[in-house]
Amino acid sequence: MGWLYDLSRMLFPVTCEVCGDALVEGEKVVCMSCDMRMPRCDFHLRPSDELSMRFAAAKISKVAALFPYIRKNEFARLIQKAKYNNRPDIGRLLGEKFSRELLPGGFFSGIDMLMPVPMHFWKQARRGYNQAYEIARGVSNVTSIPIADNLVATRSHVTQTRKSAGDRLASDAAGKLKVCYPDELEGRHILLIDDVITTGATMFACADVLRQAVPSVSLSALALAATRFRS
Numbered sequence: 001m002g003w004l005y006d007l008s009r010m011l012f013p014v015t016c017e018v019c020g021d022a023l024v025e026g027e028k029v030v031c032m033s034c035d036m037r038m039p040r041c042d043f044h045l046r047p048s049d050e051l052s053m054r055f056a057a058a059k060i061s062k063v064a065a066l067f068p069y070i071r072k073n074e075f076a077r078l079i080q081k082a083k084y085n086n087r088p089d090i091g092r093l094l095g096e097k098f099s100r101e102l103l104p105g106g107f108f109s110g111i112d113m114l115m116p117v118p119m120h121f122w123k124q125a126r127r128g129y130n131q132a133y134e135i136a137r138g139v140s141n142v143t144s145i146p147i148a149d150n151l152v153a154t155r156s157h158v159t160q161t162r163k164s165a166g167d168r169l170a171s172d173a174a175g176k177l178k179v180c181y182p183d184e185l186e187g188r189h190i191l192l193i194d195d196v197i198t199t200g201a202t203m204f205a206c207a208d209v210l211r212q213a214v215p216s217v218s219l220s221a222l223a224l225a226a227t228r229f230r231s
């Protein structure tokens with residue numbers, strides 16, 4: 001039924017989410033030319049990088065992000081669209097793409113489960129999906145590692161304007177998070193998944209809550225993008 005595929009593509013062209021050009025067969029979300037221009041973080045290959053070191057200090061053994069997040073950069077659009085444009089497929093497909101890039105280097109070896117950073121029930125109901133969960137679905141499609149739902153957000157966001165953005169994120173996240181069925185996580189290596197790593201505070205808050213509930217867990221982290229740290 002190739003002709004049907006070609007016809008539907010002609011009538012409803014699927015376009016690159018970065019440059020807007022029509023995608024050809026085999027291309028998903030980004031076209032080949034944007035994919036080749038997309039800068040890569042490669043943190044997982046550079047353990048002495050600032051982000052890698054900060055995660056290592058938080059006892060998060062491996063960290064990977066696909067591309068650097070720079071506001072107003074053309075690639076930052078991918079994250080904004082995955083989050084706010086009712087496009088859960090963008091997170092899922094980029095999760096698949098990044099996993100295929102990481103797989104040959106053995107990044108996923110030893111990882112038992114994927115754990116998306118949770119979103120509070122009402123926020124998810126408003127948005128319709130949790131983009132971190134969609135990215136995890138993409139990773140799971142490629143690696144066959146199951147997605148765990150043991151980490152939940154129990155309380156909605158409370159504004160704390162007097163704190164810095166990083167502190168606010170960390171304290172909000174820690175206040176909201178709860179581990180369910182901690183016995184299922186005993187001795188497991190969990191890959192925390194989020195859309196963007198900014199200060200790392202959200203991931204660190206998840207790590208703290210998980211370690212308090214299950215001291216025997218090992219943790220790693222994956223995001224689609226990461227900002228440069230300003231210390």
Ligand SMILES: [Zn+2]
Nearest residue numbers: 016019031034
């Ligand atoms: Zn493009």
